[in-house]
Amino acid sequence: LVEKRNPKLPADIPYVKFEDGDDSYQRYFEETRTVATLGYNKYIKKGKPFSMYNAANTDLPLLLLPMKYLDEVKNAHKSKLNLQKALDQRAGLDKIGGFLLTDEVVTVVRMAMTKALSQLIPELDQKCIAAYQEFMPACAEWTEVNTMQMLLKVWTRMISHVMVGPELSQSDEWLKEMQLFIPTIIKASFALRGYRKSMYWVAKYITNDIKEIYRLRSRLGRLLEPLLKERLAAAAARSQMSGSKRMDLHADAVQWFVDEYGSKGIKPSADQVARDMLMLSLVSILSTAATLLGVIYDALDRPEAFKEMKEEMARIYKETDGNMSRAALGQMVVLDSFMKESQRTNPINQISAHRLAMQDFTFKDGLRLPAGADIAFSNELISEDPEYWGPDAAAFDPHRFLRMRRAGDLARSQVTSITDDMMPFGNGHHACPGRFLAADGMKLMFMNLIHRYELKYPEGVTSRPENGKGHHTMLPSSTLPLLFKEKKTYNFS
């Protein structure tokens, strides 16, 4: 492996690599943590940045920054430090599917989707129950289930309800495309790395997985077309009406895209909406299913805490007569604390607040980033640093955030809170706007699963399996099947 220093990075920024000299690409891909930890302890802890090989973008090292720069990164306008472009650079989305994280996608999630959550939660609860009936095998006796695959299907049905409404989300064709998308885009992104940058443009004509993403986009466009036409016609008719009659009846992303583009005088094509839907799937599906799987493993490892969560669910279920609402989910504070501790100890992203410098950027203390610099913060290592979390930082404390909440620190203690010492949902202008849906969706999925099924590790497995290794990601193991048994009478015991 050739050392890839960015000649434009200031010369005094150290470049950290494996100490034993074994510098293979695969090693950088799988053992990112080892190099990141070296640099974190040696430089970040002393307030200095360092750079390291970037397996996702072999032309440019990743620059990891110390906390003192976080506020400036958080507040920087996207014309200066940009998340969308950093993601595009990492996955090559524009070259492998012709889509990007657009302003419309971000605005729809941040504004319309979040506003609609109270209306959506009861619907998503029903969707979740129906999806378990659909995707869980019959399990009167203990039965092995690949939990990751199952959660992906259940969540895809639920999030599709938010994306395309009750009818299309129930279509098997839609589900098939959505399920095909995530594994194919991951393979396509890897395949792109096999090309020289100057040859990226040719990849979509040659590589099957990349061609498949374009085909998938076109199939989604066809599926969306009738619904979009209907909504565009309704929007045109509504614009002639006045006052309350103009209120929107559809709480789904097709409608929100029509409204968002409409507000800019644009009539979106089915292909545009298909691209936006692909982007929505990319940011929302794997992240949520994987985070929940981690919570499930952590709960199995801690029977006492698991029991306490079940008791809380039983109480709230009884008080609400089983009618789930945002308010009811908001009362699940023991679960909320546990989920947050699970994210703290095993975040799915090792780095956070990832940005690309769109122009030369100089921090207040004089540190200069050249245009094109790829920067981030070590979310994983910050989350376990005793400097921020005290001497028991390495321990899983199910009540850590519950105590904070009870002490009145609501801003810091909720699973959706964004703080500098824990960034699973990022930070600043680009902080994940979908986290409220993600948190409520995970609570619904966890609660309905426990209500219906007993679950345990298979014979011979006694604790959470090792996380999967990928460049700057740490997804919980997706291959271990868990054992499930359907309860004769549904309850939370």
Ligand code: HEM
């Ligand atoms: C547990 C699940 C999830 C995790 C861990 C997660 C994590 C993240 C992270 C780390 C970022 C980058 C933030 C930054 O760099 O400051 C992000 C951005 C984003 N997420 Fe999520 N996310 C999750 C679920 C969702 C869901 C369900 C949606 C939508 C329905 C969503 C929509 C978005 C969007 C649109 C952005 C881009 C924001 C922007 O550019 O301003 N995410 N997410």
